[in-house]
Amino acid sequence: MNFKISKKEIVSVMNRISRIFAATVVLPAYRGIRITANTSGVSIVVSDGTVSMQEFIDTEIEIYECGECVVDGRLFFEIVKKAADGMIWIRKEGKLLKLKSNKAEMKLVIFAEEQYPNIDFSFPKNSFSAAASALEDAIDKTIFSASDQQTRPVLGGLNFHITKQDCTITGSDSYRLSRIVIPAIGQKESVLTIPKKMLSLFTDIFSGDEELYLHFSERKALISSNNIVLQSVLLEGAFPDTSKLIPNKFETALKLETEKLIDALDRTAFNKEDGVTIIGLELLTDELLITSESQEVGSSIESIEYIEVEGNQEVCFHCNQQYMLEALKALHSKTCILHYNADNKPFIFQPDDDKEHVQLLLPVRRR
Incomplete structure (x- = not known):
């Protein structure tokens, strides 16, 4: 693997990628990022075991040799952030990844690639669509009510109740509840609960008036736009029937x-x-x-x-x-x-x- 990329481009990508770095990891391999170079560009994959992201880079880059490797994500980000402005030369030599910028050269030990999980970024068949701005606004108005505690894991995300004409988004930690309904187009009535970490990333990555498609199965949810794919394992368990919590009449x-x-x-x-x-x-x-x-x-x-x-x-x-x-x-x-x-x-x-x-x-x- 051998390529050159502008510092501006790689730092921009790593700023997004680094949001998934976990404070503690289930597997040591999750400290790593997978870098893959092909004739079209370079993709970078990161995961914390629950939320995963893949971003493809095809601008401000020159590919000399295809290949891939897994390196420590935090250390890689630290090196490229501190590199001199301009192009960074990144190449794999044996068990080392060399990063050269101006007159400075850094070397990172490569992880064993077979230990890195094989992450499936295939698109599930079910989906619903909504304006990115409406979805971002709805998440912003509900996500703070999702629980940060692990006592009831299903409350650690937002519940999406999807119909053919709208989507009801609800967050609750048992002491408060936030709910909003937005226009959306679903294939069929569906209910899923997405972890708040993925949704926090969504509001940073996707925006504007474009129509977004959220694809989902019984196990995962996936959003894609431009060169970014963001996905998460769904939270297991039944989300409380919050419709019974909201009174119909008030004094x-x-x-x-x-x-x-x-x-x-x-x-x-x-x-x-x-x-x-x-x-x-x-x-x-x-x-x-x-x-x-x-x-x-x-x-x-x-x-x-x-x-x-x-x-x-x-x-x-x-x-x-x-x-x-x-x-x-x-x-x-x-x-x-x-x-x-x-x-x-x-x-x-x-x-x-x-x-x-x-x-x-x-x-x-x-x-």
Whole structure:
């Protein structure tokens, strides 16, 4: 294997590839990246055992000899980042990969290629399509609710319920829930849960108004665009039936200016107890009272005006400040509606202009 490539091009590719590098690896081989050169260009493959990516490079490159090798991905990235601007000469010699830039030459020990997993990037038959911008926006509005804990692995991703005309995307960690419906075209009704790591990568890699196809089987999901293929193993297990968690009726509908509420909540962030800020919200005659109190830190109190209220005006509850902030910021709406029943029942926020977008939170009981 022998080729030259511009530093700008290889660093751009490795910036994306490196997002999949895992802090801990299941197999030592997953520390590696597979570099393959053919007459058309160079492909680089990376995997952490769950999420895999392949990117093909066919610009700003000169191929002298075809071949492939597996090397440590982090070290390779570190070398090319620090290389001089211009072309980098990369060639395989025996059990070493040599990288030469200007007058500097670095050598990396090559991994045994047979130890690197054979990753299947074939396209599954089932698929659905949606605008990249709509899918990116939907992921951004839901992914923060997916769980970071391993106690229930199926909650560590977003659930996609696909029909022939739309797609419902839901994330939940059992304490909050985010759900949005976007236009989409599916071949048949399907349900799958995709790990949040793959979806976080999606929002960095794919964008714009192009129509994207997400291909999936019972085991994996795959997205491809231009020279990039991104795929992931699907999360196993049944995702909770979240439709039963969202109340059909509410006692109170309170209309608020979203930014005013965000700013007021943000000012309570200092008041943490065990790393968490718990806030209280109480509806008064002409305003909404926002309080926080910690025996270790102190307290805060602030009131903001609301736009209008419908129904029962007895509103008083406590909740996690960070969860509410993240939910409000995801609304992307000048005004929002707080739908409320009681201090021990779930409540939801919705944009004033989008009834297909729901942010549900559970109240917190105060001792």
